[in-house]
Amino acid sequence: MSDTTGLGRQKAFNAKLFRGYAAYTLGFVVLVLLLAMLEVFGLERQWIGYAFLLSTVALYAGIGIMCRTSDPVEYYVAGRRVPAIFNGMATAADWMSVASFIGVAGTLYLSGYNGLAYILGWTGGYVLVALLxxxxxxxxxxxxIPEFLGARFDGNMPRLVGVMCAVLCSFTYLVAQIYGVGIITTRMTGISFELGIFIGLGGVLVCSFLGGMRAVTWTQVGQYIILVIAYLVPVIWLAVKQTGDPIPQFAASSVLTQVVEREQVLSQDAAELEVRNIWQSRADLMQSRISKLPESWEFEKQQLSVKLLRARANDAPMVEIRSLEREYAAYPKSVEAARTAWTKARDDFAARAAPPMPQAEPFSSKTEESPQAIRNNFLATVLCLMLGTAGLPHILMRSLTTPSVGAARQSVFWSLLFILLLYMTAPALAILVKSEIYNNLVGMPFVDLPAWVSAWSAVDRALISILDLNHDGIVQLSEIQIGGDVIVLAAPEIGGLPYVISGLVAAGALAAALSTADGLLLTLSNALSHDTLLRVVSSRMGGGRQVILSKVLLLVVAFAAAWAATRTPADILFLVGAAFSFAASTFFPVLVMGIFWKRANQWGATAGMVSGLLMTVFYMVQTQAWLRELVLGVPRSTPVELWWGIQPIAAGVFGAPVAFIVIVLVSYLTPKPVALTNQLVDYLRQPESVGATPAVHRALHEQSEQTQKH
Structure with missing residues (x-):
């Protein structure tokens, strides 16, 4: 009777959720249509951006306020009653970070076929999550996750190392999300980058601070609805505009042939060749300066000083004088600074002198890398992202919120389906945008440049920069420098769509960034409060006090990440890649071995996580130029030696095998785990069980307290 009653309550709860989110979706669509009508009647673009920003943040804050709680089970795991389909939507939103939302299509635009490594790796990782x-x-x-490590490996040492790794993975990832929030809000409203960061952060904190996982879960469901609408509407619109076909994948397949043909034409165009020759001459000039150091540093400085003095003496136009003054002020302060700056300039000029990256040719490159090295890096990136996806703590935590083990498996299926809905569209968006650039922007007179070029250049010149290098007044492809992050955000403007669609895309990108930031903040604060202060420092802390402490730490972590984001860190893609490498080399090996190998003990687990992390960091430091300069003091101009052509973003492929090997070796060289651990492993692998039995948990907590006393 009780089972029937419980099932009925669950069905009623599910029906209530479907009705609520259907009304939510309808309300958001009405908002978009209303703003579209107001744009037709002359509403300024800035106010459209404000409307999207304020309305969506208010929606998320409202859900957070309604779901506020101080109950530990609700705060940490949303009461373990989130239906599989809704948990799948929340996981997809948690997963669809700002790097995924705006970065995947941009990477495919810039890298062509090689960018598919990210889609294959990120989606393939969910198969590992579901199976293992x-x-x-x-x-x-x-x-x-650190709580599992502490229980499975008999003590606080693996737990604390797990906390350290969770903080490292999640904080790196969190900084990337908040940095993306700053870029998006700045473009939406025109406010400063720093203010945009803290406005977006306010929306995050209202949800995670008030309601923990309960509020974050239901907010992420709403955020997924917004981001999927925001991603699909412009790409479908572009597909219909270019081909008349509303299915983006079919439209892109026909457009791809045209893009490839256009690439071949541009590679032989006389004006294009002229511009590339100019870039190559500039690269040769930089190389000449580098080869003549240190004399060239003093000589070029004197030449620049003479130019400035002559301009002032001859009453040159003020624009020319100011330009020379800025150039003189920015001149490298030392020989090593000149070597670094000129080496970077040489590489940039050489890359722009090369033909465009072929969109459909596998394992191609604009540099001198061999196809074998590119293939190695492609496979390494896929593997690293798969293992990293399966090891990210904020993703794994979502499996703890479902009502049962079966629901956890179903949840991963729904997550993968909802993620593929966007990832299968990203290649189409990249191709459609490239077609717009090739056919409309290339060949356009500079005096007719669209407004979106100057608007995005004002946000950050790294996003887009167009320079009339050969002074013919016509835009050539090699004169366009475009960043990957702008492909999705500016896609509506590039395609000539109404500005309200641009605001919609920005709102979707903001939803992606905030949803992931919510999950990461909870992971960080829970690891520091529940797994460090409660389990290690004060095990007698009450449930209410635990939640309060977690909220305080959440605020501290949030503002620390915001401060780090305002320092303008490395590019988003590298930060995200670093987080995946850290997770692949620490959590994935230790969790898999802890579940499937009884002999793994706390010494092996601890040594494996530490060694895997150190191996990953070592490779990153050796092969990432700016990181090597920061840590080792080696100038960026010093050539980087890659192992088998593998880029530092896939460093986890070296750390993960080391972790597996160390876990096995150290576990065999140290005492076997206690009998209780073997019972726990047997229990976890019994398919008929649902949830953890009180007896097992009671024994685990008693053992944890005894370990703490000793």
């Missing part, structure tokens, strides 16, 4: 991790973690029934 999610059901077993849900069966354990804890609150966090």
């Amino acid at each position: 991790l999610a059901p077993y973690l849900r069966k354990f029934g804890g609150y966090t």
